[in-house]
Amino acid sequence: MKNRPAYAIASVDSALLLASLLQQEGAMRVTDVAARLGVSVSTAHRLLGMLVYRDFAEQLPDRSYTAGPVLRRGRQQQAPVTRLRDAALPHLRTLVDAMGETANAMVLAGGDVRFVATVECDQVLRVGDRTGRALPAHLSSGGKAVLATLDAERLTPVVEALAADTAARLERELRVIRRRGYAVNDQATEPGLIAVGVAVPPAGGVSGAALSLAAPSARYSRDRSPAWASALAEAADAVARDLDTIG
Template sequence: MRNKPAYAIGSVDSALLLATLLQQEGAMRVTDVADRLGVSVSTAHRLLGMLVYRDFAEQLPDRRYAPGPVLRPGAVPQASVTTLREVAVPHLRRLVDAVGETANVVLLAGADVRFVATVESRQVLRVGDRTGRTLPAHLASGGKALLAAMDDAGRAAVLAALDEADGARLERELRTVRRRGFALNDQATEAGLTAVGVAVPAAGGVEKAALSLAAPSVRYSRDRLPEWVAHLTEAAGAVARELGAA
């Protein structure tokens, strides 16, 4: 039997318990959470807000809270994450030096992409660190680059939740991504943010990884797109080569 730590942090314990309840019991109202944890409604709301911020929970249209992407099936293998991060981060730094914008590496996790490493731009106005966050794969630039590289069956499984019209529209976009070799996210996941992503060739046991560059939309220019894509493609190839040699 495990004993409670002598110096337990109450707020951490409450957040972890809440995450467990959401995973095991499903969607809950704020008042339900307050009753289960024995806390005030305002405290329950703050705990849920933090879980949403870290993707352990998400708010449904009916205002209940459900398990978020981190708690849903589709987790990526820990060994793959560690290896990919170690190999990719130096290349992300070189991307930031070359382009001046924030660089990320993501892995496909179910229908989402999970950010496993970020190197931020040094500009004052910049896209921040996304490490640990998740985004729908069909909206994120890295996710779309990965979906475009998948076979029909694998892609259909990931996109099963989309309605027919959205699925058809995405398939048309993915054909363009396959032809060009890169994907664009122009404010689809966040207003004022534009990102470009390319898939990393599978190597060294690491599959379904992608690199992306993200910038404030006010600084994005189509004239710079060829430069971004060239640097991303070169970095993705270098990451794959090092993974294969590891």
């Protein structure tokens, strides 16, 4: 299970997270960056300056900052990602309070899912913040939940990019997911991590989104899946309603 390393360098972590936020969410002002990273305005300004120097960011005429040339390849649509994050966060917090495990929101980006928001639980052993990370959609719980909702035209390119045996296994799993309404990642992306995911109904111009609950395998048992799936489905419907409101 991949959590924040004990030897993490705070400034490097902040810079990498900031680069991900600029790529996924679009232009941000220095004060926005300071608030999102929990740092001072002066620190935010120095981080942005270094990203500009290395072409990971650039300053716009209104003095806000956006993703630079290095990050532009494969950039997601930014407004929908921002709306998804804003709509999902309150419901992720509710999930964490109710279920006691870390909750995530993510969106499909080609053959990957990108995490746009995480709310960590407060247990000592827990799954950490995944914001800004990407995982293969066919392995992650949220990714598989979204893939199960796609029509053949959109699903085929993802499946065709996989090895034949992997594609066949995915097709079988997607049939199960469509029948029961949720997907499970049983240590497919990280040893020691179990996650359950459901798709968020398309709403407010946002599609391909999912929510997940993730826990260390040592604390997970299979009989928890239906309860998790029910809570996730309720949260996903609430996120969709809020997306329609703010969209």
